[in-house]
Amino acid sequence: MMNDPHQKVQASHLKRNAYVYVRQSTLRQVLENTESTKRQYGLRQRAVALGWAEERVIVIDSDLGQSGASSDREGFQRLVAEVGMGHAGIVLGLEVSRLARNSMDWHRLLEICALTSTLICDEDGTYDPAHFNDRLLLGLKGTMSEAELHVLRARLQGGILNKARRGELEIRPPVGLVYSSDGVLGLDPDRQVQHCLRWLFATFARTGSACATVKAARLEHLVFPRRCSQGARRRELLWGELDHDQVLRVLHNPRYAGAFVYGRYHGQRNVEGLVRMQRMPREQWFALIPDAHAGYISWDEYESNQRRLHESAKAIGTDRHRGPAREGPALLQGLVLCGRCGRRMSIGYHSRHGQLYPEYRCMREHIQKGEAVCQRVPGAGVDQAIGALLVEAVNPVALDVTLQVQRELQSRLEEADCLRHAQVERAQYECDLAQRRYMRVDPDNRLVADSLEAQWNETLRALGAAHEEYARRREQDAHVLTNEQHSAILALASDFPRLWSDPATPDRERKRMVRLLLEDVTLNRGEQISLQVRFKGGACRTLQLPLPLPSWQIRLTPAAVIGEIDRLLNDHTVLQIATILNARGVRPGGGASFNSRVVTRLACTYHLKPRYDRLRERGLLTLEEMAATLQVTTTTVKRWLQRGLLRGHPYSDKNECLYEPPSNHSQHTTPSAKPASGPPKPGARPRSFEGGAV
Numbered sequence: 063m064m065n066d067p068h069q070k071v072q073a074s075h076l077k078r079n080a081y082v083y084v085r086q087s088t089l090r091q092v093l094e095n096t097e098s099t100k101r102q103y104g105l106r107q108r109a110v111a112l113g114w115a116e117e118r119v120i121v122i123d124s125d126l127g128q129s130g131a132s133s134d135r136e137g138f139q140r141l142v143a144e145v146g147m148g149h150a151g152i153v154l155g156l157e158v159s160r161l162a163r164n165s166m167d168w169h170r171l172l173e174i175c176a177l178t179s180t181l182i183c184d185e186d187g188t189y190d191p192a193h194f195n196d197r198l199l200l201g202l203k204g205t206m207s208e209a210e211l212h213v214l215r216a217r218l219q220g221g222i223l224n225k226a227r228r229g230e231l232e233i234r235p236p237v238g239l240v241y242s243s244d245g246v247l248g249l250d251p252d253r254q255v256q257h258c259l260r261w262l263f264a265t266f267a268r269t270g271s272a273c274a275t276v277k278a279a280r281l282e283h284l285v286f287p288r289r290c291s292q293g294a295r296r297r298e299l300l301w302g303e304l305d306h307d308q309v310l311r312v313l314h315n316p317r318y319a320g321a322f323v324y325g326r327y328h329g330q331r332n333v334e335g336l337v338r339m340q341r342m343p344r345e346q347w348f349a350l351i352p353d354a355h356a357g358y359i360s361w362d363e364y365e366s367n368q369r370r371l372h373e374s375a376k377a378i379g380t381d382r383h384r385g386p387a388r389e390g391p392a393l394l395q396g397l398v399l400c401g402r403c404g405r406r407m408s409i410g411y412h413s414r415h416g417q418l419y420p421e422y423r424c425m426r427e428h429i430q431k432g433e434a435v436c437q438r439v440p441g442a443g444v445d446q447a448i449g450a451l452l453v454e455a456v457n458p459v460a461l462d463v464t465l466q467v468q469r470e471l472q473s474r475l476e477e478a479d480c481l482r483h484a485q486v487e488r489a490q491y492e493c494d495l496a497q498r499r500y501m502r503v504d505p506d507n508r509l510v511a512d513s514l515e516a517q518w519n520e521t522l523r524a525l526g527a528a529h530e531e532y533a534r535r536r537e538q539d540a541h542v543l544t545n546e547q548h549s550a551i552l553a554l555a556s557d558f559p560r561l562w563s564d565p566a567t568p569d570r571e572r573k574r575m576v577r578l579l580l581e582d583v584t585l586n587r588g589e590q591i592s593l594q595v596r597f598k599g600g601a602c603r604t605l606q607l608p609l610p611l612p613s614w615q616i617r618l619t620p621a622a623v624i625g626e627i628d629r630l631l632n633d634h635t636v637l638q639i640a641t642i643l644n645a646r647g648v649r650p651g652g653g654a655s656f657n658s659r660v661v662t663r664l665a666c667t668y669h670l671k672p673r674y675d676r677l678r679e680r681g682l683l684t685l686e687e688m689a690a691t692l693q694v695t696t697t698t699v700k701r702w703l704q705r706g707l708l709r710g711h712p713y714s715d716k717n718e719c720l721y722e723p724p725s726n727h728s729q730h731t732t733p734s735a736k737p738a739s740g741p742p743k744p745g746a747r748p749r750s751f752e753g754g755a756v
């Protein structure tokens with residue numbers, strides 16, 4: 063009966079459309095296997111021959127170049143949709159197995175075709191999936207097609223693995239390596255390509271860092287080759303700027319060290335049907351044969367490069383991305399976003415006086431392309447502000463409001479519960495009623511008794527359902543706060559700030575608390591540092607922080623203090639000034655307290671006139687000048703000063719003085735000498751000394 067397709071094609075089929083499904087697995091087949099494509103399009107004529115009008119034949123060819131095993135074939139899905147909606151009278155394919163390589167898709171299509179009485183036609187004949195025999199045959203065809211695919215794949219895979227084990231498998235080589243005509247892998251004869259790769263390895267050997275290599279390439283405006291792996295320009299050499307990923311790819315690839323390697327990556331299909339490549343550890347590589355072909359570096363150099371990369375990766379640390387809280391003090395680790403480019407910011411630490419200071423950085427462009435760092439934000443102030451914000455957010459008032467809202471919601475739930483319970487009571491009443499009616503009926507009256515029994519059963523089922531629904535809802539609403547939980551939440555208001563500021567709380571715990579409360583924080587550094595804080599519940603807060611002063615500015619002594627020192631220098635030595643300033647509670651920039659050295663350094667830095675010069679300007683004399691003026695020895699002058707007969711002003715901390723000239727001296731001393739309290743008469747005594755001395 064299969065040989066007479068016209069028997070199966072009915073008028074009802076001809077009223078609907080005929081769909082011709084055309085597909086080739088790969089673009090290559092589309093380009094090279096044109097005969098098959100032609101045959102597939104030829105099915106259109108067959109549909110016409112079976113009786114369909116030319117305009118009712120629709121060709122679906124949007125899946126050309128898609129494998130039958132792939133599940134996102136748009137054309138196949140459209141076909142299934144059309145069949146499902148009953149628009150299709152017949153589906154034509156070259157081999158029906160081509161419709162779907164996947165048994166599940168195929169059987170689903172058969173099922174739908176049977177339901178909508180749609181025919182299926184291939185080169186061998188026409189089938190009606192509603193008929194058991196046809197359906198069995200179609201099912202077999204589908205299963206065999208799937209098995210064929212499996213056997214093909216297994217055979218190919220086995221061959222590939224065998225070749226790989228021997229190191230003879232031809233794998234697409236990375237840029238810089240090419241297969242010669244006799245199948246031997248060697249360096250690319252293109253001198254420029256060779257030169258670029260040698261430059262890369264040499265620069266990495268010199269700098270020891272992939273980042274520095276990128277930077278050097280940018281600095282010298284070098285372009286690097288890469289081989290296009292797919293698309294119309296497949297295998298073509300493209301030139302572009304070097305980036306970090308490319309450097310790492312080259313450095314990590316053992317083929318540049320002349321090693322044959324297979325199985326470095328393992329593809330895994332995820333739930334969405336996409337294949338994700340996963341890098342495997344070296345001990346799980348399928349084949350690794352060092353010195354299999356020519357390379358740019360030796361195997362030892364390759365190993366040493368791997369070690370260096372591994373060490374710098376360790377130095378950078380893993381405390382950078384979103385992930386579990388780690389030990390570092392940066393509070394917002396993994397929660398900060400860059401306000402300029404939207405990327406996740408990483409964390410760095412400065413060590414100052416044995417303490418770590420965090421810094422939030424947006425480094426992606428810098429690492430990848432050697433460009434300037436997008437932005438750096440000093441973290442200490444940010445962390446402090448976030449801490450204050452959290453302590454403020456978890457306060458008794460805020461928690462009380464939250465609990466009130468919770469209570470309000472709870473009361474509404476109770477109302478709903480009452481209503482649902484009424485529903486259960488009603489079902490119970492109806493059930494009882496039906497039972498009573500059934501009990502009262504005459505058992506001989508079978509007809510009535512049967513219908514009443516059915517009614518009773520019906521109400522019993524309804525009662526069971528109502529009970530079930532009630533219990534389910536009640537359980538759903540059962541997340542009621544107990545009194546203990548209630549008081550625990552309120553206690554949090556006082557506990558949280560205490561715990562937060564307790565120095566014994568480890569940084570990791572503090573970070574975990576932040577993660578419970580905050581979704582993320584966006585940082586932007588402009589005139590000020592702006593923080594956009596997003597709480598878990600969706601609330602947002604914006605904070606503005608002043609930019610912290612640069613360290614040199616922190617160490618700067620305020621101008622007012624300098625002015626004060628300048629003023630004090632008129633009448634005091636540096637030691638005295640230090641004592642005065644300390645007594646007033648003034649602090650020098652970046653220091654704990656003043657001492658003579660600090661005051662001297664400040665005076666020197668700000669070019670304050672030395673006290674010595676000031677005194678000299680006021681006409682004071684040096685020891686020698688004084689001795690000459692009074693015509694005595696310097697020792698005598700010192701002795702007179704000690705006895706208070708002369709007035710001197712110290713200008714250093716070693717009791718070195720400048721002397722007021724004698725005219726001043728007499729003016730000063732005469733009045734003080736007049737009361738004859740002191741034994742020596744100042745007017746006469748010097749002279750007598752003088753006389754004695756001479």
Ligand SMILES: [Zn+2]
Pocket residue numbers: 400401402403404405424436437
């Ligand atoms: Zn950025």
